[in-house]
Amino acid sequence: MAKHRGRGVATINYPIGMNLGGDPSQALVHSNPTGKFTVTLSSIDLGQGMKSVTRQICAETLGVPVEDVFVDTADSDTGPHCMGSFASRGTHRVGNAVMMAAREARAVMMEAAAEELEVDPADLETDGRGAIHVKGAPHRSIAVRDVAIAAQFRQGRTIAGRGIFLVPLSDVDAETGEMTPATCYAHACFIVEVEVDDETGDVAVLKMTSAYELGRALNPKLVEQQLVGGSWMGMSHALYETPEPYYPDTREGPRDFNEYLMPGPGDICPHDVAVLERPASDGPFGAKGLGEMCANPVLPAVANAIFNAVGVRVNELPITPEKVLRALKARGGAVPARAR
Amino acid sequence: MFELRKDIFADERDDNLKEIGQPTQRQDMLGHVTGTSTYYDDHRIAGLLHLKVLRSPHAHARIRSIDDAAAARAPGVKRIIRAADVPVNLNTLLSLIQFGKDDEPSLANDIVRYKGEPILGIVATSERAAIEALGLVRVSYDQLPAVFDVEEALKPGAPSVNATYPKNTFEYHGKYDHQKLRYGDVEAGFAQADVVLEERYQMSPIEHAPVETNGSIAVPDTNGRFVVYTSTQALFFSLDTAAKINAVPSNQLHFIGGTVGGGFGGKVDTMTEPLVILAARLTGAPVRYRFSRHEEMQFGAPRGAERIYVKDGVMRDGRIVARKVRAYFDSGAYTRLSSYAVVKCVAHIPGPYTIPNAHADVYCVFTNRTPATAMRGFGVTALDFALECQMDKLAVAIGMDPIEFRILNAYRDGDMKAHRREAKNCALIECAQVAAEKANWPLREQFRRMSSRIGGGADRTAAGVDRSRAPTPAAPARTAAAAPQRVAYERPAPPAPTPPPARGAPPPPPSPPAGSTHGAPRFSSVFGTRRR
Known part of the structure; x- marks a missing residue:
């Protein structure tokens, strides 16, 4: 029984504005x-x-x-x-x-x-x-x-x-999906280090390192607030949250914050953020947007880090200790990356 | 730690600005930190009444009868609102942009389709009086078979959830039960691939969990107007929806909001405004309707679950040659916004990578659960989870470093995307390089030298083209950068850690104009001075 460290990565992009435009x-x-x-x-x-x-x-x-x-x-x-x-x-x-x-x-x-x-x-x-x-x-x-x-x-x-x-509304081709979904995209690469306890299935997030490209940081403090807050939300979505813990079975739905699991202050870790600015031709001073995308890469990066740490893949969110333990049992125990 | 990498893409920006780029304190900061910002529920209104709704205890049932006589006589009860009182009971949120058919009642009148669906409303002098009166309503139900799994819902003979869409799928283009993406020939891609990997991913629903639950207050005003204080994320979206359901001109409604205690997508659905306005119209008094935490968690729309199957074909040298996705969005009992997210999901496939053959079928499926709605990353979050886990597995399968594998396949300026628009303004490669450097994740030289601005387009991205062919002399633009992409990949020995170049000492020289920099030495604190 031991704690194993691993790290995982994800790279993503994200479309800015309503899909297909038409949103003045x-x-x-x-x-x-x-x-x-x-x-x-x-x-x-x-x-x-x-x-x-x-x-x-x-x-x-x-x-x-x-x-x-x-x-x-x-x-x-x-x-x-x-x-x-x-x-x-x-x-x-x-x-x-x-x-x-x-x-x-x-x-x-x-x-x-x-x-x-x-x-x-x-x-x-x-x-x-x-x-x-x-x-x-x-x-x-x-x-x-x-x-x-x-x-x-x-x-x-x-x-x-x-x-x-107004970005004019785009058509969507029924047969091929040809469309103009967005005029610009933000980008990110997210690296996370985790520690997996192979006795309890508990996953602790130890460190986050990221680079986000968002056109222009109009106010760097607001950018930092979004990116750091969003990464915590992503970590919470990866490991804790759902109102239907046995989906698609609907039983045992949480009714309040005692029953709905979320990380607490002790679960938060350092996050080292870099911001890149490649201006969008139609953004205000080149700015794109970062509201949604900052949470997205965290989920797969955490899953990939767990694999790196103990050698199991959990394909279902959230990655609860129960799922980690079941996967470890099926795998016959933790197999850290260096042992594979 | 937070750093702005001004050195990267500096030649594409004018940084000679005064207010833009400043860490100016938020306009609303003092109000927020001293607790004096005004949210919708901070308005103190004399004579305020309270609306609560009776919710279905069953996931699918026919309502045989409703007896609310005892509730109507209960202390403090001013009015009972029934389905027949709602002027336009059937609505769909996206009718405002002419997308989809009206499919959801404000109050169910014959069939309840999810546990928690509103059946009637009680307006009383206090929330407690309204809740106690709800306990006196007697409803008799005939339970109906329910379906909770998206793939079960598509099988022949599955219970039909939504009367407007009896086959349990949203209808696209008037003829399909899903949105298609077709680019290149995935089957040819799989036949060509050295490794083919198919996996199943599942994201459960997620609650937005805002600090402030959904709610609104409607106050009768002069001239037959109503002032509505609201927590909405979309003022006119909610106003127009409420006007439609109440069958009143939009200028009878004066919506005031703007300061909201967290939304994350959970305050777009206009779940309280139509009924609270109706309650104010029927009683002539100001009325508040706010969700309890239990209502917010179980009956306020969550981010919907998604099930995603991904099949990829990859070459031993690291190139992904085909990606096929089949995905099911669990919309719950009604459409809300899931139909929109399906198209957004299709637009996002195959992720930020250049893959010559891509194929997708994505379904919006109705099940007997709380209707799903938008949430941060709508249509993309679960897909990113699936695709990026898949990327990790593919990298392991061919023995390649996971970041180098992503850089190799990352889309670049000029590449053709699967939805048939040319990529521009790309920066995935640079993000990967910077994050790797910060995390001391060693990348080999050729991957540290790659750029989103070089080597894209031409036959790299043409549908169905085998990119392993030698470049033709007719394509000089890509020749320079094409070579490292075709580096044969053996399972790499653990790369020697490369010390990151010293940063910050020499200031970058003035950047030459974009377009004239090809081949010129350029300083970058990521890469040092190099030839581009």
């Missing part, structure tokens, strides 16, 4: 009379950071500090249509809609500033700190706040913009 999202951006901006959406922030990532996209596109932008979501009377927060679509679809709206608002802002400075709008640039100045002549400058006041009270302009992003 809209955004509105407007300035208040003193140059502070609101992004109005009907998209949902599930905790993934929808409000924050669209806020940064808007600020970058407008050329104003992020503190000067807030995102309002989700009210069906004020927010324009969004298909919803699912299918890893938020950053890509909504982000593009916000960019389009912010570009339109920026164009009006630059025209208003040009009128105040008596120059051509094409000669102006934003400094990202709340001012607009003539290219190459930073002293010929006007604050965004003063532009907004002038636009509202003197020029009669609306510093506002509308945006929509």
Whole structure:
């Protein structure tokens, strides 16, 4: 009776947005009379950071500090249509809609500033700190706040913009499955080290190492939050969770968190993450999305690591101690990789 | 530890940005960590009533009679809602995008098709009063044979689960009980292969387990409108579904949400809004309907189970020449979104690899269990589990390192995918190289030198083409990178560990524009300076 270590790997990709497209999202951006901006959406922030990532996209596109932008979501009377927060679509679809709206608002802002400075709008640039100045002549400058006041009270302009992003719906061929499922894909490679107890069948996850490519990390902290949280979820799906433990038999379904097994804080392990950025041609600043895919590679990587550790394959999820023990019994005991 | 590998693909990015790429604190962080963010259930409303539903104790049964007289007289009960009270009782979620037929009632009126299916609703002055009144309802059932296994459900004579789809399968293109993928000739691929491996994989259902269970509150407003506070993941999706079921114009409904306590796909199905709005319309009072944890775990839709058979043909040199998949999505008693996930699954086959012959049949199957729905990785998670376990087994079978095996077969820019679109913007190889380096997993030189940007396309990916043939002179673009792909594979001796190159010391030189870099030396902290 012993504990055996092993490691496993998986590589995956993941499509961004609803399969086949046809899932629009809209955004509105407007300035208040003193140059502070609101992004109005009907998209949902599930905790993934929808409000924050669209806020940064808007600020970058407008050329104003992020503190000067807030995102309002989700009210069906004020927010324009969004298909919803699912299918890893938020950053890509909504982000593009916000960019389009912010570009339109920026164009009006630059025209208003040009009128105040008596120059051509094409000669102006934003400094990202709340001012607009003539290219190459930073002293010929006007604050965004003063532009907004002038636009509202003197020029009669609306510093506002509308945006929509829609990937046209693709057909699916009935005979061959020919289709355009997605316009861009995120990628990952996940390596996990486990320890399998051949007496109890218990699997402990010891270390995770990963590389994720997601177009552009718009906010690296939000990316890290998703990737680390998602890997724990994947680990939990690999080893613990199901509401039907004897599927397809429906008995013994758990009713609460006492009966529904999940890892606890003591089961969490270090995760060493690298992020690569290969921009998508149609992503906002190249961004794709990472919401769903970060959990996916963990499941097979854990299964492969168990094989590497003790020489058994468990093809049914979740890989509970019971299944590991049954497989070990059928195999006649643990056979670590080095002994094969 | 978290690191951004800015050195890789640097020539494809403009990193001269101000706000993008900053680790800015979340807009809602302070509210979340101080417990002051407003979720749907944080609205305190005077005179709030509570809706609970009676759920079927049987997986499949005909309802003979319902006696709710005692419940109607119970203390605190304001209204009983029956199937006949629901204006448009039959619906399917994806009717909003014209996909599928209406197949699911809000309240079952003749047959219950899964344990937990709602039969009637009770609106009362407290949740407790509503639950106690539910205990007074007498329903008499004739139990019917039930089916729980996807392959059993497809056999002749299996109990018919869903009246709209009596053969227990969703209908694709008006004529098939599954979605097909056909690319190349898999049988020719298997005949050519040195090793053929067929395996069965099974994923059980998985609960989303959000901290906040599904729920909503409907409040009568002026002008005949209703304000609806909701936990939905898709505001207009839920609004339009609720408007259809209630047969009211969409602008009678004012949905407010946006801050949700975890969804993971489990808050798309609009399970509470239609009935809570109906309850508010029937009583003229504000009503809340929230799932208990037990309801969320057993009767709120889970990620559906999937059964997947994978058959692969592989050559001793590591090339996968054929992949055949047959998969069954367990949709439960009704369609919800599983029909959509089947097509997404087909699009994902054969995984992120270039395989010249691919074939799939994927079914959406009805069984007598809680309807399944979307969950993080919808249509892909179980398939990735099956394919990546399969990749590991294939690597063992031919004696190849599992990462090198994946790099060899990874899709590259210009490759043709099985759904007949050209791959672009690929990065699987680079992810594998970086992860291997970080984990001190030794890769041999030629695998550390491979690139998603080089060697794809041409006859590498043509359907049915034997890629072991020598390259023709007419294909110069792939010649340079083609050689290492055809390295003959003997069972490798344990590779000598390669010390990772020192990182960070010399800064990368300015990147030349994309497209002009072929053959030019380029610095990479993964590979050091090398010729591409």
